[in-house]
Amino acid sequence: MNPAGRSAMTPSENFIPGPVLRSSLWIGLILGVMFSWLPAVILAQGEGRGPGGTDLRLVEFTAIEATKDEKTGRYTLIVLGKTPQIPAGTKIDLLLTWRSQLIQTFTMTVPGNKRFREQLAVKPLEPTADKYMFRTVIDPKKQTKKVMTAIEKEKELFPAVAAPWTEFHFNHQFLLGTKEEIEASLNTTREWFTSRYTEMATIDGTVRKGVKAVELATEYVNSKGEFDEKKWREFMDKKVIKRLVTYQEEIRKGFNEPRFVAHRLALSYLLELSVAVGKRTTNESKKLYISQGLPASARDVKPEKLEIKVRSGRRVPRSTDLNDLVVKINKLIGIAPENEENQG
Structure with a gap:
């Protein structure tokens, strides 16, 4: 053992094999060439070339x-x-x-x-x-x-x-645009977003109220107080699924509209919100069918044109998930937190 506590290396142990040495030299040469290029690349991009x-x-x-x-x-x-x-x-x-x-x-x-x-x-x-x-x-x-x-x-x-x-x-x-034009445009944009996510919240709440009404036999039932699938289906297809499809199509078109150039991230969150509401409402409808001893309707399982595949996978979004998305949208369009309660 040497004074440092390590065994002394023999000359053969100090020897670097030829292929390894040549490989190291080749890598060093490549790095040298790359670094010699860097100043030119950096200086070609704008400042500092004088x-x-x-x-x-x-x-x-x-x-x-x-x-x-x-x-x-x-x-x-x-x-x-x-x-x-x-x-x-x-x-x-x-x-x-x-x-x-x-x-x-x-x-x-x-x-x-x-x-x-x-x-x-x-x-x-x-x-x-x-x-x-x-x-x-x-x-x-x-x-x-x-x-x-x-x-x-x-x-x-x-x-x-x-x-x-x-x-x-x-x-x-x-x-x-002038200061006044910018503010007017922003107000119009805020109204566009708030009206749509408020309507989505209304649709979500209406479906839950409808399910409760069936359970209480006050609505969507026949004269005997039994579940009337035809009435329910008309409600779900026309007032829920069709309206959500319209919103999703409108939002997707918005990504290509100049007026939303500054609000594409907010559009993404609004689209995500529509998907979450679609998932929640169709899931409530499926549960209603099952509670009535019926198989879930194919129009709820795979609604035509309506996207219901949420990020959370199979988990049905909670109301807190919807609220979180609204908060994100409000932040992006400049609605202060203290005003969120009045926006839906």
Whole structure:
């Protein structure tokens, strides 16, 4: 044993086999090449490419102004800027984004004087308190041979490994709409959500009251006080399942509507709520059939067009699950907790 308490290693034990050594050297070489690329990749994405790490942008916005056509309700963006480092004739994609979501793509061509003024017609969008932003992309595949020849000469500005060359313009974020328009739009959106989840809660409660009425023989029964399946089925099919299907279809369409760009997560929760209510109501109906000595109706087991597959699997959502979803929706659409009690 050596002084450290370990057995001394023989020369053969210190020897690293040739294949292992070659493998280690090869991995080291690859890592070295990768790290040599990293500065170029990082610097190609926007800031820090000037002398001494100062900010140097390929596309420099100087002003972005949004105007609204009162007749159509659509916005037009007046975008001004300069591109002193970019060859004339270069095609630049302007990606309009909101919270990293791509809203619309525009393309401009760098003029001879390297200064641009673009008038961009934006697709229908609702005013929102969250700001929009441009991401600019210079894609080599979209350039002419002449432009690419000029770009390839500027290897520091346009490192090939970083193509397409992208910049994020966080310092030029902007709003669509005035303060009053944004508030009015938000109020309309809040009303849209609250009216729908309130109606879903009403449907849920109506089914439970209906089941109780059958048990008390006060409704959905014949003259003898016996369960009238025809009356119950008409109620479930038309006033419950059909209405929930309509809501689910409406919510799914909402994901593609510009007015809900800022509220897609709230839409997801509202859709989840409709599924939970669908599961609860059809389950109550199935239990009613069984309590009356009848097999569950196929229209409740597998209702046509109505989604009832909940995240919890087979577990039927509780009322607390519904309340939790409403709280999440309210938080996203800006309804304060103290107001939730009055919203359904």
